[in-house]
Structures are given as C-alpha cells and as structure tokens.
Amino acid sequence: VVFINLGGEYTDIPEEVGFAATLFSSAITEEQRRGILQEKYKIPAGEYPSKELNEMGFIYEDTKSRFLREGRIQTSVDAIVNLINKKGFSLEEALMMFDLSKKEEETIVPLVQEKLRETQAGS
Amino acid sequence: MNEMGFIYEDTKNRFLREGRVQTSVDAIVNLVNDEGFSLEEALGVFELSKQEEEIVISLVREKLSQ
Numbered sequence: 001v002v003f004i005n006l007g008g009e010y011t012d013i014p015e016e017v018g019f020a021a022t023l024f025s026s027a028i029t030e031e032q033r034r035g036i037l038q039e040k041y042k043i044p045a046g047e048y049p050s051k052e053l054n055e056m057g058f059i060y061e062d063t064k065s066r067f068l069r070e071g072r073i074q075t076s077v078d079a080i081v082n083l084i085n086k087k088g089f090s091l092e093e094a095l096m097m098f099d100l101s102k103k104e105e106e107t108i109v110p111l112v113q114e115k116l117r118e119t120q121a122g123s
Numbered sequence: 124m125n126e127m128g129f130i131y132e133d134t135k136n137r138f139l140r141e142g143r144v145q146t147s148v149d150a151i152v153n154l155v156n157d158e159g160f161s162l163e164e165a166l167g168v169f170e171l172s173k174q175e176e177e178i179v180i181s182l183v184r185e186k187l188s189q
Contacts, residue, residue: 067135071142075169079150082168096145097153 029112073104077111085119144175148182155187 022028024035037043076098083089083097091112095105129166154160154168162183171179 009185033162064138067138068145071139071144072146073145074139075146075171078151078170079147079168082170087168094185096148097158099149099153 063082069104072100073108073111076100076104077107077115080108080121081115086115140175143171144178144182147171147175147179148186151179151183152186155183 006050019041022041025033028036034045034048037048038045080089080094080098081090083094084091091096091109095109102109151160151162151165151169154165155162162180166176166179169179
C-alpha cells in the first residue's frame with residue numbers, strides 16, 4: 001500500500017498526480033481549483049464534486065480546524081456544566097476558565113444551557 | 124476505499140482528541156492557578172479517557188512548572 005500526500009502545500013504539482021493533487025490541494029482556493037479543473041482538465045463546472053469533496057473532508061486544514069474546534073467545544077461544554085453543577089460556578093465564572101474565542105463562546109453557551117436544563121430536569 | 128475510510132476516522136479522532144486535550148490543559152492550569160483547585164480536583168471536572176488524562180497531566184505539570 002502506498003500513501004501519497006496530495007493535500008499539502010506545494011508550488012510545483014507533479015504532472016503525474018496533477019489532477020488528484022489539484023482536487024485535494026490546500027494551497028489553492030476553491031475558485032482556483034475550479035478554474036484549473038475546467039481549463040486544464042476540461043471538467044465542466046457542473047461535474048465538479050464540491051459537495052462530495054467537502055463531505056470526504058480531505059481538505060486537510062479545514063478538516064483539522066473543524067475537528068479541533070469540535071473537540072474544544074465538546075470538552076468545554078461538559079466541563080462548564082460540571083463546574084456549575086458540582087462546584088457552584090456561575091456560567092460567566094466557568095467560561096472564564098476557558099480560553100475561548102467569541103465565536104466558540106457563542107456556540108458553547110446555548111449548548112451549556114441546554115445541557116443544564118437536561119441535567120436539572122433529570123435530578 | 125475501506126482503508127481511506129479508516130484513515131479519515133483516525134484523522135478525525137486524532138484532531139478531536141487534540142482539541143479536547145488542548146482545552147483541558149489550559150482550563151486545568153487556570154483552575155489550579157486562579158481557583159486553588161488541586162490537579163486531581165480539576166481533572167475531575169473533565170470527562171477524559173484514561174489515555175487523554177495521562178497526556179493532560181503531563182502537559183499541565185509542564186505548564187505549571189513554567
């Protein structure tokens with residue numbers, strides 16, 4: 001079995017793997033990708049599998065950021081609920097323990113509130 | 124194709140774990156330094172696997188000693 005890393009950043013795409021490298025390269029924008037596929041490889045815009053590629057998650061940096069963020073959110077929500085329920089923290093006090101971006105906080109707060117409702121309803 | 128599916132799942136799990144560990148380490152350091160938690164007490168707040176806990180403890184100790 002041979003693994004070929006096609007998603008990295010490189011300035012010279014080897015011709016032999018040019019098509020696959022273009023599909024998975026993280027060094028170009030989606031617009032550039034479509035342009036290369038259409039102009040160089042004659043793939044019409046309608047046949048560009050953008051949805052499938054996104055679902056496959058082979059765009060390395062997007063995949064990495066997405067799952068890192070998901071892991072951060074998962075852990076933060078559970079821990080914040082524990083700090084509130086078991087240690088008597090307020091939501092604001094608990095949030096301060098985590099180095100979260102504004103966007104992460106906006107995602108986490110409703111999830112915490114929902115989990116608090118569930119845990120408090122169950123008790 | 125099956126192999127690629129396994130690689131995807133491995134990659135996903137690796138980054139999920141990295142995110143969980145990252146967040147836990149930073150928050151545990153804050154709980155210990157700012158709230159007077161013991162390491163064990165702070166760890167108890169997080170729902171980590173045994174493997175994640177081992178990694179987190181090591182990273183927290185390193186950060187606390189800096």
